[in-house]
Structure formats: structure tokens, C-alpha cells
Amino acid sequence: MPNIVLFSGSSHHDLSQRVADRLGLELGKVVTKKFSNQETSVEIGESVRGEDVYIIQSGCGEINDNLMELLIMINACKIASSSRVTAVIPCFPYARQDKKDKVGTNCVISEGSRAPISAKLVANMLSVAGADHIITMDLHASQIQGFFDIPVDNLYAEPAVLQWIKENILEWRNCIIVSPDAGGAKRVTSIADRLNVEFALIHKERKKANEVDRMVLVGDVKDRVAILVDDMADTCGTICHAADKLVSAGATKVYAILTHGIFSGPAISRINNASFEAVVVTNTIPQEEKMKHCPKIQFIDISMILAEAIRRTHNGESVSYLFSHVPL
Numbered sequence: 001m002p003n004i005v006l007f008s009g010s011s012h013h014d015l016s017q018r019v020a021d022r023l024g025l026e027l028g029k030v031v032t033k034k035f036s037n038q039e040t041s042v043e044i045g046e047s048v049r050g051e052d053v054y055i056i057q058s059g060c061g062e063i064n065d066n067l068m069e070l071l072i073m074i075n076a077c078k079i080a081s082s083s084r085v086t087a088v089i090p091c092f093p094y095a096r097q098d099k100k101d102k103v104g105t106n107c108v109i110s111e112g113s114r115a116p117i118s119a120k121l122v123a124n125m126l127s128v129a130g131a132d133h134i135i136t137m138d139l140h141a142s143q144i145q146g147f148f149d150i151p152v153d154n155l156y157a158e159p160a161v162l163q164w165i166k167e168n169i170l171e172w173r174n175c176i177i178v179s180p181d182a183g184g185a186k187r188v189t190s191i192a193d194r195l196n197v198e199f200a201l202i203h204k205e206r207k208k209a210n211e212v213d214r215m216v217l218v219g220d221v222k223d224r225v226a227i228l229v230d231d232m233a234d235t236c237g238t239i240c241h242a243a244d245k246l247v248s249a250g251a252t253k254v255y256a257i258l259t260h261g262i263f264s265g266p267a268i269s270r271i272n273n274a275s276f277e278a279v280v281v282t283n284t285i286p287q288e289e290k291m292k293h294c295p296k297i298q299f300i301d302i303s304m305i306l307a308e309a310i311r312r313t314h315n316g317e318s319v320s321y322l323f324s325h326v327p328l
Contacts, residue, residue, distance in 0.1 A: 009057030011066040022307035059093030060285040078130030086133040090284035095140035123147035138259040175225040222250030232260035236267040
């Protein structure tokens with residue numbers, strides 16, 4: 001693959017190395033450091049003039065620092081005369097802040113209507129920094145693609161999820177795919193159709209962010225293996241309550257499969273105390289440390305999907321083919 005340079009940010013070096021190995025490339029030389037006042041400094045250690053540059057940086061860990069590092073790396077490559085800069089962002093930061101949640105009725109503007117749309121701000125920042133193309137995975141809200149004036153490829157972890165289910169759940173033909181909220185109905189119906197099984201969903205009502213008030217199960221899970229599928233889990237209150245709801249409704253086993261395992265705050269202790277056989281996440285976010293404290297957590301390697309997206313983008317081929325046909 002001539003005229004291509006792959007750089008890794010500091011958020012998830014292991015994933016970047018896996019992608020580089022899949023492509024048969026060496027990671028480009030870059031030095032990232034901080035000044036005493038915590039400003040981020042980036043030095044690109046090789047020529048990128050006329051090169052097709054890909055920078056892998058996930059929205060995890062110290063999110064604000066990693067986002068700023070990504071912006072500086074993009075700008076550094078752009079002003080060094082690279083032909084194109086693609087930001088590969090497996091977990092898009094601020095994706096949950098994609099709309100104004102609370103709008104008043106009867107023409108009365110509520111307090112929530114002054115909330116920012118931070119995902120749009122991040123999109124603007126990436127464009128201004130000089131990004132020509134974005135590759136990401138399982139956006140929390142698909143409308144975020146419309147926040148950009150540059151091409152955005154939103155990859156899906158679904159092929160890897162389907163493969164994991166078939167290889168690791170012996171009773172998968174007697175399973176039911178469950179969405180922990182109404183917003184994930186399209187995701188679970190797609191997986192259920194591919195597996196030729198039924199689906200269910202849980203309607204949840206929140207009192208406030210990260211706190212679920214009430215759950216109602218729609219569907220029959222009795223005497224079946226229930227597989228909860230969602231795009232992300234943060235404090236894990238929702239999926240743990242959902243697991244209890246499924247067990248009380250007669251499910252024989254409960255699995256959770258998530259694209260982005262954020263696992264902040266009390267998440268690990270909640271998973272350890274919940275009724276899961278396993279909580280499976282992709283490695284868009286590093287999971288090694290969390291797996292040490294929670295044996296229920298397993299991960300699916302999605303480096304092949306990202307590597308194939310980079311290869312196809314570099315060669316000018318369609319990336320949409322990856323949505324259902326990537327070989328793992």
C-alpha cells in the first residue's frame with residue numbers, strides 16, 4: 001500500500017498496532033508530550049508530504065486531552081502538506097450530546113432547551129483542524145453523520161457480533177435478542193433477522209441521566225437465552241436492571257453485547273453482581289484493566305473491520321460493503 005501513513009494517538013495504542021499489523025504497515029513516528037501547564041505538544045517524526053494519512057484515536061480515557069491531541073495531530077499533518085487526512089475514531093466522543101433533550105410545551109421554552117449540541121461542536125472542530133474524512137463505529141445517533149460537511153463512514157460491529165454469538169452461545173438458535181431501550185429497536189431487529197430468531201425490547205423511563213426509574217418488558221423471554229444488545233454502556237445501570245428484568249421474566253441465561261464498553265463509576269461492581277453469563281464488548285475502548293477486575297467481561301477484536309475500511313478508503317473502494325461482509 002504505497003503513499004499511506006498510519007499514526008496512533010495515545011488513547012488506544014493496542015488497537016492501532018492491531019490495525020497496522022492487519023495492513024502490514026508500521027505505525028508512523030509521532031511524539032506526544034505535555035508542557036508543565038498541561039498543554040499538549042505533538043511532533044510528527046516523518047514526512048507526510050503527499051501521503052494519505054490515517055490517525056487512529058478513540059474517544060476514551062482522558063477524553064478531552066485525547067480529543068485535543070487528535071485535533072493537533074490532524075492539523076500538524078495538514079500543514080505538512082499531506083494529500084488527505086482521515087481521522088479514525090472508533091468511539092466518537094460526545095456522541096450522546098447529539099440533540100436538545102428537553103423542549104418546553106405550549107411555546108414555553110424549558111431549561112433543557114439551552115443545552116448544547118456538543119457532538120456538532122466536535123464535528124466542527126475536526127473539520128476546522130483539517131480532517132478530510134472520518135471513519136467511526138456504531139455512532140450513538142446516526143444523525144451525527146449529518147453534522148459534518150466531509151465524508152463520514154459509520155461502520156457497524158454487527159458482523160463481529162453475529163460471529164461471536166454463533167461461536168460462543170451453543171443455544172443461539174433458541175435465543176431472543178433484546179434491546180434495553182426503544183431507541184435500539186432497529187439494531188436488535190437487524191441482528192434477530194440475520195439469526196432468524198425473535199426479538200424483544202425494554203421500555204425505560206429515566207428520572208435523570210444515568211438513572212433509570214422504571215422498566216417494562218415487551219416480548220416473551222421465558223425459557224430462552226436472552227441477549228441484550230446496545231451500542232454502549234457507561235455506568236451499566238440500564239443493562240444490569242434489564243438483566244434482572246429478563247431473569248425475573250423467565251430467561252434461562254442473559255448475555256450483554258455492547259460495541260462501546262465505557263464502564264465508568266460503579267459499572268464494574270454492578271456487572272460483577274448482575275445475572276450475566278458474560279458481558280461482551282468490542283475493543284474500540286481498552287478493556288484490559290477492567291477485565292482484570294471483572295471476569296465476566298470479554299472482548300471482540302474489531303481491528304479487521306477498521307483495517308479493511310482503511311484499505312478500501314485508500315484504494316477508492318466502497319466502504320459500505322463492510323456493513324455485512326467483512327471476513328474476521
